[in-house]
Amino acid sequence: MTGPAAMTAPAPPADDGRAGLRRDAQRERAFFLSLSLPALVLVGLCAMLPILWILRQSVLTLRGEFTLANWEKLLSSSLTWKSVWTTVELSGATLVLCMALGIPLALALASAPQKLANRLLILVMLPLWTSILVRTYGWLVLLRRDGLVNQALTGTGIASEPLALVYNFTGTLIGMVHFMLPLFVLPVYAAMRDIDGNAIRAAASMGASLPRTLATVVLPLAAGGIRSGAMIVFIYTLGFFITPAVLGGGQVSPVAIRIEKVMSTFQDWGQASALGVLLLILVAMAAAMLAAARRLAGRKGRTHA
Amino acid sequence: MTPIPITLDALRKTYGDYVALDDVSLAIRPGEFLTLLGPSGSGKTTLLMALAGFVRPEAGRILIGGRDVTRLAPNRRDIGIVFQNYALFPHMDVLANVEYPLRLRKVSRRQARERAMAALARVKLDAFAGRDISQLSGGQRQRVALARAIVFEPRIMLMDEPLSALDKNLREHMQLEIRRLHDDLGITTIYVTHDQREALTMSDRIAVMKDGCIRQIDAPQDIYSRPGSGFVAEFMGEANILAGGDCATLDGTALSSAATLMIRAENLHLDARTCGTDGLRLEGRLAGKAYRGENWLLQVALASGKEVMLSIPAAAAAGCETLAPGDPVAAFAARRHAHPIPAPEAA
Amino acid sequence: MLDAFDARGFRAGLWIYAGAVLAFLILPTLIVIPISFSASDLLEFPPRDFSLRWYETFFGSPTWMAALRTSLILGLLTAALAVPAALLACISMDRLGGRTAKALGGYVLAPSVIPGILLAIGLFFVLARLRLVGTLGGVLIGHVVLAIPVAVIVLRPAVARFDWGQVMAARSLGAGWARALVQILLPQMSFTLMTAALMAFLTSLDEAVISIFVSSGQNATLPKLMFLSLRDQIDPTIAAISTLWSVLVIGIVLIVNARRKA
Numbered sequence: 001m002t003g004p005a006a007m008t009a010p011a012p013p014a015d016d017g018r019a020g021l022r023r024d025a026q027r028e029r030a031f032f033l034s035l036s037l038p039a040l041v042l043v044g045l046c047a048m049l050p051i052l053w054i055l056r057q058s059v060l061t062l063r064g065e066f067t068l069a070n071w072e073k074l075l076s077s078s079l080t081w082k083s084v085w086t087t088v089e090l091s092g093a094t095l096v097l098c099m100a101l102g103i104p105l106a107l108a109l110a111s112a113p114q115k116l117a118n119r120l121l122i123l124v125m126l127p128l129w130t131s132i133l134v135r136t137y138g139w140l141v142l143l144r145r146d147g148l149v150n151q152a153l154t155g156t157g158i159a160s161e162p163l164a165l166v167y168n169f170t171g172t173l174i175g176m177v178h179f180m181l182p183l184f185v186l187p188v189y190a191a192m193r194d195i196d197g198n199a200i201r202a203a204a205s206m207g208a209s210l211p212r213t214l215a216t217v218v219l220p221l222a223a224g225g226i227r228s229g230a231m232i233v234f235i236y237t238l239g240f241f242i243t244p245a246v247l248g249g250g251q252v253s254p255v256a257i258r259i260e261k262v263m264s265t266f267q268d269w270g271q272a273s274a275l276g277v278l279l280l281i282l283v284a285m286a287a288a289m290l291a292a293a294r295r296l297a298g299r300k301g302r303t304h305a
Numbered sequence: 306m307t308p309i310p311i312t313l314d315a316l317r318k319t320y321g322d323y324v325a326l327d328d329v330s331l332a333i334r335p336g337e338f339l340t341l342l343g344p345s346g347s348g349k350t351t352l353l354m355a356l357a358g359f360v361r362p363e364a365g366r367i368l369i370g371g372r373d374v375t376r377l378a379p380n381r382r383d384i385g386i387v388f389q390n391y392a393l394f395p396h397m398d399v400l401a402n403v404e405y406p407l408r409l410r411k412v413s414r415r416q417a418r419e420r421a422m423a424a425l426a427r428v429k430l431d432a433f434a435g436r437d438i439s440q441l442s443g444g445q446r447q448r449v450a451l452a453r454a455i456v457f458e459p460r461i462m463l464m465d466e467p468l469s470a471l472d473k474n475l476r477e478h479m480q481l482e483i484r485r486l487h488d489d490l491g492i493t494t495i496y497v498t499h500d501q502r503e504a505l506t507m508s509d510r511i512a513v514m515k516d517g518c519i520r521q522i523d524a525p526q527d528i529y530s531r532p533g534s535g536f537v538a539e540f541m542g543e544a545n546i547l548a549g550g551d552c553a554t555l556d557g558t559a560l561s562s563a564a565t566l567m568i569r570a571e572n573l574h575l576d577a578r579t580c581g582t583d584g585l586r587l588e589g590r591l592a593g594k595a596y597r598g599e600n601w602l603l604q605v606a607l608a609s610g611k612e613v614m615l616s617i618p619a620a621a622a623a624g625c626e627t628l629a630p631g632d633p634v635a636a637f638a639a640r641r642h643a644h645p646i647p648a649p650e651a652a
Numbered sequence: 653m654l655d656a657f658d659a660r661g662f663r664a665g666l667w668i669y670a671g672a673v674l675a676f677l678i679l680p681t682l683i684v685i686p687i688s689f690s691a692s693d694l695l696e697f698p699p700r701d702f703s704l705r706w707y708e709t710f711f712g713s714p715t716w717m718a719a720l721r722t723s724l725i726l727g728l729l730t731a732a733l734a735v736p737a738a739l740l741a742c743i744s745m746d747r748l749g750g751r752t753a754k755a756l757g758g759y760v761l762a763p764s765v766i767p768g769i770l771l772a773i774g775l776f777f778v779l780a781r782l783r784l785v786g787t788l789g790g791v792l793i794g795h796v797v798l799a800i801p802v803a804v805i806v807l808r809p810a811v812a813r814f815d816w817g818q819v820m821a822a823r824s825l826g827a828g829w830a831r832a833l834v835q836i837l838l839p840q841m842s843f844t845l846m847t848a849a850l851m852a853f854l855t856s857l858d859e860a861v862i863s864i865f866v867s868s869g870q871n872a873t874l875p876k877l878m879f880l881s882l883r884d885q886i887d888p889t890i891a892a893i894s895t896l897w898s899v900l901v902i903g904i905v906l907i908v909n910a911r912r913k914a
Contacts (some may be wrong), residue, residue, distance in 0.1 A: 022723020033748065046796065052769075053777050060663060130894075141697070210654070259773060280767075358824075380832075410826060
């Protein structure tokens with residue numbers, strides 16, 4: 001009995017020590033996780049639950065039975081497809097105009113001294129800080145038949161008679177571009193500010209002209225900012241409601257407006273929900289497209305490297 | 306207050322595949338000033354933070370004065386800590402910072418003030434009690450951090466590279482001052498640094514760490530002149546690690562070629578007389594030299610291709626100025642300065 | 653940035669273009685100011701006579717005043733609920749780190765990428781089931797959920813930048829977690845918390861879509877009432893409200909900016 005027993009090493013320190021330490025670590029994690037609880041519950045109840053509700057209701061009848069009728073009605077209606085097309089058209093046109101107006105503005109700001117740029121940025125942010133209804137109202141005043149813009153156009157002889165600038169697609173588009181432009185410019189400006197001035201000086205020293213430097217150095221380096229700007233534009237504009245509702249004057253019907261109409265005029269919650277799901281799909285598709293663009297850009301960057 | 310001992314028993318901590326503490330055991334004597342010394346990533350700060358309670362070990366035990374505190378929260382351990390960047394509270398003035406631990410312990414307002422002022426007086430900052438932290442210099446902040454860590458009379462003091470942000474002169478001054486404070490208070494102190502000179506200056510004992518293990522723990526003189534391994538030898542100062550075959554003895558007895566010897570740069574001389582008859586001789590050619598004010602550094606390439614470093618005090622460096630690369634050089638060391646170490650580690 | 657090139661013509665052109673774009677951005681906000689002081693019923697520009705009648709109309713109207721009160725109360729309550737929730741979530745994410753923090757962050761920020769109209773009708777359906785449509789509480793939770801991402805975006809970098817060594821120090825000195833957070837973290841975050849609260853307040857004040865669907869009658873918000881009157885008939889009362897609104901918001905932003913620099 002003495003041999004093997006005496007040779008055995010003393011038992012390792014009781015294993016409950018390890019288990020206890022592990023339990024302590026888990027308890028600490030649980031404590032930190034619990035700090036998120038109020039936000040998790042609020043977001044869950046007020047954002048996730050409503051979205052799930054829409055998903056569920058899109059396949060229910062008024063009595064709560066399962067049905068595909070909502071979707072059949074929706075997908076067979078030409079109004080649906082027209083509103084989807086209007087939505088895509090508005091978002092696409094807004095993005096194109098934001099790029100056309102925003103990229104040169106960002107470039108000018110990025111090339112200005114920091115102090116001046118900060119002052120001018122306040123002007124860019126100003127619309128962001130004013131209510132969307134204030135801005136929409138401002139555009140109504142400006143774009144009316146006898147508004148300031150038409151006065152200027154006819155006064156200078158550019159147009160012989162007042163143009164219809166509001167209560168139509170044009171007015172909606174102007175309002176949306178105006179809403180999105182600051183949100184688009186900010187990330188593009190940030191990306192351009194981050195460009196190392198020596199990279200541009202290097203391009204110049206190698207003999208690149210200004211346009212060539214812009215095309216081959218500045219824009220590629222700012223591409224990340226432009227992509228995030230585009231993402232923001234899509235996310236906002238696909239679901240835009242206020243601007244088309246006021247500046248569209250009933251003539252412009254993107255999906256968001258269509259949802260409201262189906263809700264208020266027909267009280268058809270099932271179909272409104274299905275439209276909502278459709279809108280969600282549109283947003284997801286836009287996000288997937290931009291993610292693919294980013295991956296593609298990343299791969300291209302690598303092959304060049 | 307009687308000083309208390311600390312015992313670490315097979316403390317283990319990993320981050321994924323990275324082993325920060327590899328079953329570290331350590332016995333710290335009551336009232337001792339122990340320094341954890343090692344390169345970055347050696348686990349010394351992890352060990353300190355485990356003692357403080359901020360790093361949770363996976364296994365092992367920590368005993369403070371015989372009591373198991375392994376699972377005790379940091380705020381119940383009664384340990385004074387001086388952090389690397391001081392971690393003073395910028396929204397409180399100096400006095401409020403020092404009173405803070407006392408107020409947490411429900412000490413009356415009047416008593417807290419008295420004790421905080423006494424702690425500030427101990428670090429010679431009682432005239433600065435009403436200042437804002439932002440008005441203090443780096444050295445003054447350091448003193449406030451010290452005062453705050455001792456004011457509640459903790460049984461243990463931990464310091465995590467507390468002097469690394471200070472400039473050289475102030476750092477050397479503070480080293481002595483912290484050591485004096487320790488001697489006055491007799492608190493068991495564990496001090497983390499990567500500066501071997503600081504460790505040698507301040508410590509009762511030094512524990513040299515590498516890869517989550519304690520490689521050697523000894524008094525400063527022992528660890529410097531009698532390192533237990535090539536790593537410790539080189540980490541503690543300029544060390545020449547030689548094979549027996551690199552040296553010849555002055556009295557003609559042969560050295561085993563299998564032996565490995567460590568000779569400190571300052572123990573190699575150009576003058577054979579400094580080491581008497583019982584000495585070693587190395588021969589080679591000058592590879593490079595540098596003047597450093599108090600001494601000359603000479604790099605000498607031996608026949609084996611190995612390079613050794615000599616540190617020649619300026620007073621004894623008559624010939625150094627004229628030496629040119631390629632010149633033959635003979636260096637001498639006393640036998641007692643050639644410390645045998647285990648053969649270099651495979652890793 | 654373009655100093656390497658001697659392209660004066662290009663730069664001049666760029667700045668003229670940029671100036672025009674800036675004018676486009678600020679024009680709609682500025683135009684309402686003179687109109688709000690017009691004496692006429694028409695939206696004429698420039699106004700022929702000036703008066704304060706539209707301001708009198710606004711402040712004299714019980715409907716507008718009720719909406720103003722509703723909006724201010726909602727804004728305050730939104731800030732009071734969203735900012736603490738966001739702060740706790742930010743601390744939680746900062747301390748947990750890694751994949752958990754990423755997942756939490758994505759979840760908490762999600763309401764900012766869901767189209768407002770979907771939140772609005774979804775909330776309407778849920779509240780309809782609970783018979784809470786038209787109550788202040790219904791709009792409030794809608795605004796809180798929109799304000800949480802805004803507050804998180806403001807607070808998260810500040811929490812990440814905070815010197816957590818101070819909290820460790822407080823713990824080593826004897827403070828428990830809660831006490832260390834309240835006594836050490838909170839006082840030093842006061843400015844960021846104020847900013848987050850203002851942003852949350854403004855988010856609620858400016859929110860229109862959820863209000864349009866979920867609020868009604870006594871609890872209609874200012875933006876909802878503005879929306880309805882823009883659709884029905886436009887008179888310069890809205891210009892007066894818009895002017896007051898812009899002055900208020902820009903004043904707040906400028907004060908915050910000045911204090912940040914100080």
